[in-house]
Amino acid sequence: MSSLLRTLSLRQLSHPPGRNFSRYFTRNHSKDYVWEWKSTLKVGGGEEGGGVGSKLIGGGWSLAVGAVKVEDFPSSGLRSRGLRPEVAFVGRSNVGKSSLINVILQQKIARTSKTPGRTQQINFFRRDPIEKHPYYIADLPGYGFAKAPIKVVEKWNVLLGAYVREREALGRVFTLIDSRRGLLETDVSFIDFLEGHRVPYQIVLTKIDKIQEDSLASMVESISSNLRSMRVRSCQSRLFAVSSRTGAGVECLRAEIAGILFKD
Numbered sequence: 001m002s003s004l005l006r007t008l009s010l011r012q013l014s015h016p017p018g019r020n021f022s023r024y025f026t027r028n029h030s031k032d033y034v035w036e037w038k039s040t041l042k043v044g045g046g047e048e049g050g051g052v053g054s055k056l057i058g059g060g061w062s063l064a065v066g067a068v069k070v071e072d073f074p075s076s077g078l079r080s081r082g083l084r085p086e087v088a089f090v091g092r093s094n095v096g097k098s099s100l101i102n103v104i105l106q107q108k109i110a111r112t113s114k115t116p117g118r119t120q121q122i123n124f125f126r127r128d129p130i131e132k133h134p135y136y137i138a139d140l141p142g143y144g145f146a147k148a149p150i151k152v153v154e155k156w157n158v159l160l161g162a163y164v165r166e167r168e169a170l171g172r173v174f175t176l177i178d179s180r181r182g183l184l185e186t187d188v189s190f191i192d193f194l195e196g197h198r199v200p201y202q203i204v205l206t207k208i209d210k211i212q213e214d215s216l217a218s219m220v221e222s223i224s225s226n227l228r229s230m231r232v233r234s235c236q237s238r239l240f241a242v243s244s245r246t247g248a249g250v251e252c253l254r255a256e257i258a259g260i261l262f263k264d
Contacts (some may be wrong), residue, residue, distance in 0.1 A: 001176040009256055033089060033208070033241040033249030037224035055262050064126035064136070070162045074124050074136060078114035085260055086169045088137035090160070091176030093142035097205040099244040100176065101125075103140055104254050110139050120156065122163055135261050136169065140208060143186055164199050171260045172200050172236070174253075179205040182219055183226055193236050202236040203227070209243040216241065 045213040067073050091097050091173065098110035109125055120141060127135035140163065163242045166172070173194060177187055209215055220239065225236055240256070242249035 007075050028069040028188070029119065034238045035220055035224065035241075036237050037203075037220075037227055037239050038237045050073055051254050051255060052258040052262060054250055055258045056104060056254055059107060061105050061107050061109055061127050061137070063109065064124045064134075066121040066123050067159070068121045069159070069165065073122075073163070073167070074126070083169050084133050084135055085171030085263070086138060086167070087172045087174060087260055088138035088140055088163070088167075088170060089174050089176065090140040090185065090190070091142060092178065092181075092208070095142065095176045096244055097142065097176055098139065098248075100204075100206060102139065103244045103247065103250055104257065105137075120152070122159060137257075137261075138163070138167075143190055149189050163199055164194065170199065172196070172202055172257075174204050174257075175201050176204050176206050177223070179208045179216055179219055180212050183223055188230075191230070191232065195232055198234050200234050200236060202256070203239045205239070207243060208241045208248060209246045236252075 008152065064074055065072055089097050089101055101110040102108050105125075110123065122141065125137045127137075129199040140160055143157070143160070164170070175187070175191065175194070177183060183191075191201070205216075205219065205223075211219070220241065224239065238256070240249055240253045242253055244250070
């Protein structure tokens with residue numbers, strides 16, 4: 001086991017003085033599904049309805065290309081030439097990535113499947129295709145277990161690496177973690193890869209409708225503690241928890257994404 005993995009002892013954080021952590025968690029309000037993990041564990045404010053997040057919805061997104069090699073990537077150009085930031089979604093196979101993209105955009109645009117590993121290419125979804133520099137959201141192949149030959153999985157990993165290293169427009173990689181499983185070895189390995197390339201990324205816990213409130217609270221504590229133990233530098237301080245099925249926490253995440261894409 002690597003020294004990095006040995007840092008993942010699930011140390012419990014101290015609750016804020018005089019407060020029960022469960023009071024920070026309210027399943028009825030999406031704004032309570034955002035935490036700051038870098039210092040004191042606390043709920044961060046989120047945007048509720050409308051606002052910048054609404055710019056992502058209302059249609060207009062389409063599949064620009066399904067890239068199986070670097071040469072298939074849409075032209076990104078240089079920031080000085082009007083390049084717009086893009087964001088990407090990544091996670092273990094069967095983490096609910098495609099479903100979440102569909103809910104965020106309110107379009108059935110990413111293909112969902114009960115079979116892990118069905119995303120076998122990098123799907124670039126484009127907004128405003130008639131513009132010279134359109135907005136892009138990338139759906140990356142799932143890492144970890146996938147029902148595909150080893151050589152095919154290795155090819156996906158090479159493609160992932162090329163995307164992360166070479167995509168000039170990449171503003172954020174939203175790294176999805178199953179809230180029932182926590183950080184697994186493959187998640188840690190990918191986080192380590194992102195850290196090595198200084199790529200900005202953000203943790204999003206998925207499927208929170210399938211976990212009890214107390215269990216989710218403990219999971220947030222343990223992941224927050226692990227991130228601090230790993231001394232990560234490229235991970236954004238806000239941690240999101242969402243459910244594609246119930247919509248819990250989605251508006252907060254949508255606002256975060258829109259703030260990156262439409263910041264100009």
